Amino acid sequence: MTTNAPPFQSRINAGSDSFERNRTDMQALVDQLDALCARSATLSDKARPRFEKRGQLLPRERLERLLDPGAPFLELCNLTGYLVDSDDPEASIPGSSAICGIGFVSGIRCMVVVDDSGINAGAMTAFSSKKVMRCMDIALEKKLPFLHLVESAGADLLQYQVEMWMDGGGVFARLARLSAAGIPVVTVLHGLSVAGGAYMPGLSDYVIGVRDNGMAALAGPALLKAATGEIADNGPLGGAAMHASTSGLVEYLAENDGHALAICRDVVASLGWNRHCSAAPTPGFEEPAYSPEELLGVVPVDYRQPYDAREVVARLVDGSRFLDFKPGYGVSLVCLQASIFGEPVGILCNNGPIDPDGATKAAQFIQLCDQAGTPLLFLQNITGYxxxxxxxxxxxxKHGSKMIQAVTNARVPRITLMIGASFGAGNYGMCGQGYDPDFVLSWPNTQIGVMGGEQAAGTMSEVLRAGAARKGIEVDEAQLKAREQAVIEHYDRQSSAFYTSGRMLDDGLIDPRDSRKVLGILLQTCREARHRTTHPNTFGVGRM
Structure with a gap:
């Protein structure tokens, strides 16, 4: 909404010791995030000599060539797989062999997935399919053309797990659903796509194959020889040229990666996709009165230190203006009406645990936003009810349940940004992942779990003491303290945003300073989906 409310008057002193301490602590976490993301790119780049020998572009170069220059690209699930494939923080590689996100191709907002074939030939790891399936689900929900730049050796046989194979079926089913829903699926076959991976182009609406390098076959030469004894070369077996002239799998044959990506851009342009979406209004908007740089110093890394959530909102919303809903009632649950890049939004954020008044206030506010068709933004920093x-x-x-009912059943877009604690039922009430928000992203200081490590250790000690008292047994205090410390370390390790994001308990980590831009992209993506007309059919487009 556009509000005539005066800009929020910040009480933050950017020159204070506390601000500088917060900024230093948060910057260290952002640096850790940047280093982890760079780890994947650096490892992939080591394959450059091999790619150049084949006349290929590296995966990130392919992505850059595909996207519109200067247009925003929001990478999703950037830490997927971290501390999953390896529990060594120094050795684990985030990304799960894919680069995914929302970007613009020929002026059209698309979901893009790029196989990172610079790492282990793009072999899929434990969470690769889960990451791709999440992106497919977003493409389906938000009516985004799905573009896949394919080159993968298939499942990593050294890390084989039966659930990896089972997840592959979910990927193929989603491709079929996208096509049937009227969402175009465009695949560029840059390199190998064998075994189950052959169904990636097989279930696409448009396939662009790269001569000499692109190859798709249900069994590659090695598997074919082992299974049947037949000896075959890549080209006649599944080469892009063969598929373009003989099998009919490939619609467009490209001479190299650059040519293939140019064709892909032309295919996307030919869809006329934006004809099916009413033009977005172009309201004027003010930039926030306060710099997003200040977000690093506004929020303490230690979630136990209080701050006013309005200080965060003032650095996200247009003009730092918002309408405070029932500010004197249920004061620990803050409800605000504002806009971000001209997109109206209802914001819920936390200034402490949720009490009965805060829960009823939130339930009413959510229903009012739903009535008005206003998207909801949840800024989570919540230790619980x-x-x-x-x-x-x-x-x-009773009142907490009202809030959860409203959160669950709201029909408007719901975006969750976790900026601090996210514990217990507080995660649920503030639209955690289990409530299927349209998007959920995290700052690197986020802590997630059923409770904090110290709470868990204290609870365990109380239970053990009570049990010992009932039995008339004396508690060994030294042993109990050791167990408390073990519980704290166990809980705190799993609550780290880096650990939880590696397991896809969000859609990725972001630098707090990017929050306004990210939220703008997400709100506009949701708006397009609600105003776009698609032309579904029953079975999807069958390949002929």
Missing amino acids: MVGTAYEQAGMI
Whole structure:
């Protein structure tokens, strides 16, 4: 919404010791994030001599050639697989062999997936399919053409797990659903695509194959020889030229990677995709009155240190202006009406645990936004709902349930940005991943879990002490302290944003300073989806 409210008057002192301490701590986490993301790119780039020998572009160069110059690209699931394939923080490679995100191709907003064949020939790891399936689900929900730059050796046989194979079926099913839903699927066959991977082009609407390098076959030469004894070369067996002239799998034959990507851009342009979406209004908007750089110093890395969530919002929304809904009621749950790049949004954020008044206030606010068709943004920094006799008697369960009902059933887009703690049922009430938000992203300081490590250790100690008292046994304090420390380390390791993002408990980590730009992209993506007309059919487009 556009509001005439005066700009928020910040009380942050950017010259204070506390601000500088926050900024230093947050910058260290951002540097860690940048280093991890660079780890994948650096390893992939080591394959450059091999790619140049084959006349190929590296995966990230392919992505750059495909996207519109200067247009935004939002990478998704950037840490997928981190501390999954290896539990060594120094050796684990994030990304799970794919680069994915939302970007513009020939002026059209698309979902793009690039196999990172510079790393282990693009072999799929434990979370590769999960990452690709998440991107396919977003493409289906947000009506985004799905573009896949394919070159993969298939499943990593050294890391084989039966669920990896089973997930492959989910990838192929989603390709079929995209086509049937009227969402174009365009594949560029840059290199190998064998075994199950052959169904990537097989289930695409348009296939562009690169002569000499592009290859698709249900069994590559090695598997074919082992299974049947037949000896065959790549070209006659599954080369792009053969598929363009004999099997009919390839619609467009390109001479090299650059040519293939130019054809892909032309194919996307030929869709006339934006004809099927009403033009977005072009409202004027003000930049925030405060620099996004200040976000590093506004939020303490230690979630136990309080701050006013409005200070964060003032650095995200247009003109730092917002309408504060019931500010004197349920004060720990802040509800604000504002706009981001001219897109109206209802914002819920936390200034402490949620009490009964805050829960009822949130439930009403969510329903009002749903009534008005206003997207919802949840800024999570929540340790949970209030507990204790007084809160139970005040109806905490009943009122908290109202909030969860509203969060779950709201029909408007819901975007969750985790910026601090995300514990227990607080994660649920503030639209955590289990409530299927349209997008959920995290800052690198986020801590996620059923509770904090110290809480878990304290709870365990109370239980053990009570059990010992019932049995008349004396507690070994030294042993108990050691167990407490082990619990704290176990919980805290799993609550780290880097650990949880590696397991896809969000759609990726972002630099806090990029939050406004990221939210703008997501809100505009949601708006396009709601105003786009597609032309679904029953079975998808069959290859002929």
